[in-house]
Amino acid sequence: MSAQENDDLLPTQTEGYRVSEKKGIDELKNLDSDDPSLIKWKESLGLSHAQERFPDDKRTVAVQALVFQSSERVIRMDVSSPEAVEKLRVTPIVIKEGTDYTFKIEFVVQREVVSGLKFLQSIKRHRVTVDKMEEMCGSYGPKFENQEKTFSQAKAPSGMLARGTYTVKSKFVDDDNNVYLEWEWAMEIKKDW
Known part of the structure; x- marks a missing residue:
């Protein structure tokens, strides 16, 4: 595969954008654990457990x-x-x-x-x-x-x-x-x- 063909499928990068630090499911679940509305919202996203x-x-x-x-x-x-x-x-x-x-x-x-x-x-x-x-x-x-x-x-x-x-x-x-x-x-x- 030539360099030209590889470039066709390279995602564009936004200048100045940095990918945030990756957090695991357990870490995300425990953030703001004292806020019942956030806990309910996280459960609606599937963050209550790592589904497979x-x-x-x-x-x-x-x-x-x-x-x-x-x-x-x-x-x-x-x-x-x-x-x-x-x-x-x-x-x-x-x-x-x-x-x-x-x-x-x-x-x-x-x-x-x-x-x-x-x-x-x-x-x-x-x-x-x-x-x-x-x-x-x-x-x-x-x-x-x-x-x-x-x-x-x-x-x-x-x-x-x-x-x-x-x-x-x-x-x-x-x-x-x-x-x-x-x-x-x-x-x-x-x-x-």
């Missing part, structure tokens, strides 16, 4: 799916295992040209609070970057259920020259530069579904 949906999986963030949503179609792309990611890489999803769409990412946070999750994506055709996105997802506490973030709306390219296969690289990362999932997949723009 996948006890045998040591990841803090387990990405489950990337979902393509339009008024005509919803395509759920499973990224929960290496086999599912490999299938996406070799089997393009088909998108109708000119379609307005959004992406939604589904993930599970377990054991610890994760700060500053970001979703990065680079779309290329014939090795030329045609679109890049960087979306801030936020900070999340551990929760047994899937958590999700829907991104802003976009429009698929249209016209004869836009039709064809595109290579997409996606990455889910936090403020500490922990990469939770980085994967490549393919999409094909067609005249119709």
Whole structure:
């Protein structure tokens, strides 16, 4: 992979911003332990205990799916295992040209609070970057259920020259530069579904 390809998925850095010191669940629980309203609020965030949906999986963030949503179609792309990611890489999803769409990412946070999750994506055709996105997802506490973030709306390219296969690289990362999932997949723009 060339340096140019690596740069496509580097999160932007805000000048002067410093990531705060990481605190564990127990430390966060004990902060302001004399304030009942803060205790109740922390419990609502999942800070009462470090929940584990996948006890045998040591990841803090387990990405489950990337979902393509339009008024005509919803395509759920499973990224929960290496086999599912490999299938996406070799089997393009088909998108109708000119379609307005959004992406939604589904993930599970377990054991610890994760700060500053970001979703990065680079779309290329014939090795030329045609679109890049960087979306801030936020900070999340551990929760047994899937958590999700829907991104802003976009429009698929249209016209004869836009039709064809595109290579997409996606990455889910936090403020500490922990990469939770980085994967490549393919999409094909067609005249119709």
